[in-house]
Amino acid sequence: MTDLSAIEKQLDRLAIEVPSWAYGNSGTRFKVFATEGTPRTVEEKISDAAQVNKSTGLAPAVALHIPWDKVDDYAALRRYAADQGVEIGTINSNTFQADTYKFGSLTHHDPAVRRAAVEHHLECVDIMTATGSRDLKIWLADGTNYPGQQDMRQRQDALAESLAQIYAGLGDDQRMVLEYKFFEPAFYHTDVPDWGTSYAQVAALGDKAKVCLDTGHHAPGTNIEFIVMQLLRLGKLGSFDFNSRFYADDDLIVGAADPFQLFRIMTEVVRGGGLDEGTDLGLMLDQCHNVEEKIPGQIRSVLNVQEMTARALLVDQEALAAARTSNDVLGANQIFMDAFYTDVRPALAAWRESRGLPGDPMAAYAASGYQEKINTDRQGGQQASWGA
Numbered sequence: 001m002t003d004l005s006a007i008e009k010q011l012d013r014l015a016i017e018v019p020s021w022a023y024g025n026s027g028t029r030f031k032v033f034a035t036e037g038t039p040r041t042v043e044e045k046i047s048d049a050a051q052v053n054k055s056t057g058l059a060p061a062v063a064l065h066i067p068w069d070k071v072d073d074y075a076a077l078r079r080y081a082a083d084q085g086v087e088i089g090t091i092n093s094n095t096f097q098a099d100t101y102k103f104g105s106l107t108h109h110d111p112a113v114r115r116a117a118v119e120h121h122l123e124c125v126d127i128m129t130a131t132g133s134r135d136l137k138i139w140l141a142d143g144t145n146y147p148g149q150q151d152m153r154q155r156q157d158a159l160a161e162s163l164a165q166i167y168a169g170l171g172d173d174q175r176m177v178l179e180y181k182f183f184e185p186a187f188y189h190t191d192v193p194d195w196g197t198s199y200a201q202v203a204a205l206g207d208k209a210k211v212c213l214d215t216g217h218h219a220p221g222t223n224i225e226f227i228v229m230q231l232l233r234l235g236k237l238g239s240f241d242f243n244s245r246f247y248a249d250d251d252l253i254v255g256a257a258d259p260f261q262l263f264r265i266m267t268e269v270v271r272g273g274g275l276d277e278g279t280d281l282g283l284m285l286d287q288c289h290n291v292e293e294k295i296p297g298q299i300r301s302v303l304n305v306q307e308m309t310a311r312a313l314l315v316d317q318e319a320l321a322a323a324r325t326s327n328d329v330l331g332a333n334q335i336f337m338d339a340f341y342t343d344v345r346p347a348l349a350a351w352r353e354s355r356g357l358p359g360d361p362m363a364a365y366a367a368s369g370y371q372e373k374i375n376t377d378r379q380g381g382q383q384a385s386w387g388a
């Protein structure tokens with residue numbers, strides 16, 4: 001069995017935030033499939049998220065999306081979460097589902113539309129204060145479909161101004177992360193399409209503004225680990241939205257489409273200090289489970305991150321440095337691949353058991369009776385907000 005003793009500290013620190021929207025029904029524009037046990041309330045989503053943490057010890061926080069997860073009393077929601085053994089994590093804003101923002105939100109040429117969008121974000125900051133959340137995550141659907149439709153330059157300027165207003169509302173311990181995506185729903189231009197644009201915008205704001213990298217938001221063939229390296233080097237990688245993709249923004253289980261890519265990303269996270277003590281790098285899932293069971297889907301996801309993290313931590317850095325220094329191309333590659341091909345699963349099962357967790361979280365969840373209970377209790381569960 002692989003010896004994990006040298007990397008135990010980092011493994012103990014690994015924490016992956018799960019998204020509230022992973023537990024609701026979701027689908028594609030063709031069909032949203034209903035599943036049994038669908039949460040009817042935010043509390044039920046949090047309760048489901050808590051099961052992931054219970055069986056893996058890896059998911060101590062759950063992200064909310066506003067207004068999907070709007071409640072009257074956020075302090076009470078925070079207490080509810082604590083009772084379930086989890087915290088409220090990132091607060092995600094949403095300006096992509098209101099008619100007001102059909103032609104843009106923080107980038108719109110009309111100051112009244114921009115004001116409404118800024119107000120929404122400031123409301124999210126108030127929610128963060130009540131829930132104890134650190135991060136405000138901003139992803140904008142802003143963009144255009146046709147060349148000439150709008151003035152791209154004006155929109156960058158408007159974005160800078162809007163973000164500065166939101167930034168001014170952040171508390172000392174709060175941050176904002178700006179997520180980029182190369183296309184969709186806009187198909188000609190997107191206002192925050194790439195890490196460079198996100199970086200340029202957040203760099204102008206200050207230390208509390210960083211970039212969010214969603215692994216599904218790049219063109220095919222993009223070297224994502226290079227972007228991870230660069231943003232960590234610049235001190236501007238705030239957080240990840242993990243998922244995997246075959247074609248577009250597929251939101252599939254992280255590490256399912258390309259485990260090697262996840263390994264390469266995690267090696268750069270390790271290299272850039274993203275797992276060091278005191279790191280402020282956020283690791284979050286942003287996934288939807290359209291056809292698979294949702295809670296087990298999330299359990300599988302956090303385990304995939306843990307497995308690839310362990311492999312990344314096992315890279316023999318000394319041998320690798322020596323091979324690099326002597327320009328041993330094949331030797332360096334072999335050292336790297338040896339770590340990737342190491343099966344860490346038995347050792348991680350033992351690691352879990354030594355911490356009072358189930359060796360096999362998937363089996364433990366299946367045996368827990370939780371799914372049967374929610375299938376019975378949650379009659380009349382509604383469509384979640386995502387994928388409608």
Ligand code: LRH
Nearest residue numbers: 092139179214241249286
């Ligand atoms: C946009 C996105 C963003 C949203 C989430 C639901 O594609 O990745 O993070 O908040 O999906």
Ligand code: MN
Nearest residue numbers: 179214241286
């Ligand atoms: Mn995302």
Ligand code: MN
Nearest residue numbers: 214216217249
């Ligand atoms: Mn996405």
